[in-house]
Amino acid sequence: MIESERLFFIHNQKKVHRCESYENLRNQQALGSTDISNIGQHVILPSSFTGGARFMMQNYLDAMSLCKWRRNDGHFVGKSGVQLDNKNVAPYNKYLLKRYQAHINVQWCNQGSSIKYISACEESWWIFKYDVNYRHPVVIRLPFHLPDQQQVVYEADDDIKDVLDRPSISSSMFTSWMTCNKPRELGYAIGRIHSVSPKFGEAYFLRILLNKVKGPKSFEEIHTVNGELCSSFKDACYNLGLLDDNKEFIDAIKEANLPGSGLSLNEDQLKNLTLYEIEKILLGNNSSLKHYGRMPYPDVDSVSSSNNRLITVELDYDIPNLKNEFDQLFVALTNEQRDIFLDIMDAVKHNKGGVFFVYGYGGTCKTFLWKTISVAIRAQSQIVLNVASSGIASLLLTGGRTTHSRFIIPINLTEDSFCRINPKSDLASLERKTPLIIWDEAPMAHKHAFEALDRTLKDILKCVNPTNLIIPFGGKMIVFGGDFRQILHVVPGDSRQNIVNAYLSSSYLWQQCKVYILTKNMRLTVGSDPYAIEKIRDFSTWLLDIGEGNLGGPNDGEAIIDIPRDFLITNPHDPIISLISFVYPYILENFNIADYFQERAILAPKNEVVQEINDCLLSLFPGVQKEYLSSDSLCQSEFVHDEFDANLYSPDVLNGLKVLGLPNHMLILKVGVPVMLLRNIDQKNGLCNGTRLQVKSLGKCVIEAVILFGSNIRNQTFIPRMSLTPSEDKTLFKFQRRQFPLAVCFAMTINKSQ
Template identity: 55%
Template sequence: MPAILCRLFKIKLNAFIKDLRENKIFGTVQAYVYTIEFQKRGFPHSHICLFMHSDNKLPTVEFIDPIISAEILEKVEEPELYSLVNEFMIHGPCGAQNMNCPCMMEKKYPSVVRLPFHLPNQQQIVYGEDDDIDDVLDKPFVAASKFWKRRKVGKAIDRIHSVSPNLGEAYFLRILLNKVKGPTSFDDIRTVNSQTYASFRDACFALGLLDDDKEYIDAIKEASHSGSDLSLSEDEVKNLTLFEIEQILLRNNPTLKKFTNMPYPNVKSVSSSNNRLIIEELDYDIPVIKNDFDRMFLALTNEQRNIFVNIMSVVKENKGGVFFVYGYGGTGKTFSWKTISAAIRSDGNIVLNVASSSIASLLLPDGRTAHSRFILPFELTEDSFCKINPNGKGKLGGPNDDKTIIDIPDDILINDPDDPIGLLIEFVYPSILERYSITNYFQERAILAPKNEVIQEINDRLLKKFPGDEVGYLSSDSICESEFFHYQFDANLYSSDILNGLKVSGLPNHKLVFKNWCSSNVTEKY
């Protein structure tokens, strides 16, 4: 969830920056700089500084008010919220208008002082570039740490800078500095009820400043005494618990190794626990997969079963091999892959289902794209390579792993750079005007193209060659409201231009053009 929130925030931030720069909602922006901060609950916000053109400076209140405004809730309609906003979210007036404002001390604005702090023996030392390092280290203040004392002159608002919980002891020290009154040393601030604790974290626990797991610990202890099937030692329970925690963390990218105060599970006692890929690929229900395999195997055709037997024999003999299955769409290639995958996984083995596109990968069980699985680069060059360990079992072999030359027959090459589609049509459909009325002529040839746009261009070029007048048919440019039965239908969201421009796989385009004798023969074959 945090990752999704951050991505949505970045999308909105980019859109806002675009409005500032390109749409010029405040005027011409010459430069900008921003920083992103995360609040205590992890929600991001941004501070943006704009450097405006001299013609679009905002020097007066009259210029700023139309751009930045805020409204206070109605006191009558929302009395509780109004009271909270008025008490905690509104500052002022202060100064001469209100000397009793919290920001006023002795009828003056108090200064705000940032209070730095450090862990024991980690204080900053200031010295000149020409000072001798031994003389600097011998000075008395180097080994001493000063704790803050009450100001003797004047008053100020003191603030301790924030510290991330990932910094460990520094984070717990900051908590103690905000809670413990009048400490004079690090030992003093770690002392609770006359007991000096070894770490600031332990002192925080002793003071009750951190949430503990006492209730969960008591429940686990109670279950260990009452449960009849629990026969693990304390060390085994601890190791398995840490292992499960590690798996949860790994699914969200971090690991227990990042937490210096947390123990790490013994990877040797848990099979393959140090390999995230193996853990993920073995995380399936074998009985369910066996049932799926039995059901799919019975549904295989004779041709699919021959493919299954050939591939599985190589797998069981651990020989390895490369297989290419050719077939038109809808002939059951994906079903064959699913059956083979279920057969291997039902034996407790690992299958990596990959595809070249994200849509194709969704059709495979736990499928992923090859770029995602093998970390393939998206922009390929002569020096591109994937991050597969060359010393592993997947190492490619053979004399042509680097570079090789492939001879392509001249009769299948398109040698016309100016009109390649015209040359392709002439090659596949020779003498088409004399033979287009012969049915077998189109049954023996076809042109395959990777994109619908290319198919449309080929169809248009062929259609213009045939004699006769064109007849066009348009699709319906409205949506059936019955599909919106469960929620309100807004026709304004779906204009005619949008509907007419849709090009959906498996459906014809908005406009179809036909001619006599060629309407069915040409368009159905592409």
């Protein structure tokens, strides 16, 4: 009855109560208007009305804030060897759980038949407006607004002067909150701000900034970036990197501009030279400006007249120098390496084809063997394609590329996949002209990748000889290399049996492989310190015994082993600091030395440990840190369905997502810090997924760095922000993140280091 009367009162008052912004009311007063009965809009049902649609939605969003608030307070329980903290706990009602010894869901009632009568006692409680529930911790909603845009509620027959003279009108909860921030008062509550659609313009950008600016004391402080007052909230978002804008690319080019050599070019010459350089980069990555319809093309005279630039690049070597280099490399081969080298070169010379696998653990110098074979073939003006399953391994190969880049292997592979190579393309012609392909770190790839290349080469080479359709890889000679005792291909969430079944050794191609084994550890022949050599030998033997399953007694792959005390961190109080001191001794004095970060890194099995080590070292590192914030947005492909509600995925929700392979929303860097590249940018110049670099300067739109590893070591480069999309399918929607494709790299995962 009381609720009915309340609704009846609101219904009768809806023609009386109106709502308008403070600024518009002041403008009306300045124009001399006193009648405000036709200004603003009717107030029909306030969001505070219990049971209303807006009331229910606001409480739902409060509950979601509580779920998001679950923090790691250091407490955890162990179950099956796994530590579980607050993030693993579903929201629950502790009283009901203890009372009924069961998890009880508190659900939103949306059916009239589910509503029950309440007792007289509860009715009295409601009538006297006593609290019928409580929430801990408290969720405080902050209704924000643009300057002077706070909403004012008044009656239609009120005088405008009386309305504006009210003491509480010129202030609001939002402005009072900013006032309280001046002497920062701490409380215990969860704050939440209302969502806003992008169509509201500046209010939308203000909401984004409120999630980034801590404790602002005024509107001006909210849109001040690096001490500069921006003209609008949108400009402030752009300067913080929170928005996508093509202007950013222009700013990045200007920022990365280096002083020239005095060469004078007119605008047309500069445009043509720029297009030519872009075309060279695209051609080196199996593409061309011709593939982009709206892009201009450089003058024909500027571009190589070769029919196939891919072949030209692979033949562009200094033959006399290669022959001299080969003489030096060949005499350094061990007997095992020499036998393998001679077999492979004989097969290449007589065009026998075949599939080979060189099996050797770390230290047997497989890379040295690949280099010797490559130099020998290129010295004869022939082509050898060096590829690797990982970007970090491809950097060690002369002219190396990742397999996915070189052969355009699909990211999401199936048992029927093909490489995206047209038989009439330049890349297909390169494959036909190539007598040998070397594929390093082969065990790290899924067997479907090898089978996709097998089907593709058969399709490309069948025109040369129809019998190539029944020969592995179409008769092309392939040499694989790797060690099955190292980290293998990762199959997320799959069983042990399926992971083993994904190996190359489980493919139908393995039966065609001729296996060679390298056993001599070349690291034991380097240096003259007998003690150091003995230590390396002991460590190498222990690792091999683990890989062969010789430790821990008879087992099926799971065993308890004893780790030598020399390999353990014995400090139980702060093991991370002990590890850092061992791997990075005197880091504050030595980080400017060129070779310091080239010789050391910390490897860990899990991303969580890597993140903890990197955060610790970054805090110890000298210098001023700089924060880079990403611009996150939903992909346009998500808007094809009418029922898709983009408002559920506001920028702060997307900002909070941490996805494997993507940089975090907030990237914190310092000058001198080692970083890892997370995307393939320019593999020919050593910029691929896994490349380690050292930061030299931190700009607004580009980051200057030098390469620490591989054949392009010490080369200077500029890294811009890029729009990145996660490749994994764990997210229920597709989104893109524009951020620098970098991650701090004092430590890295074992898988990433291979």
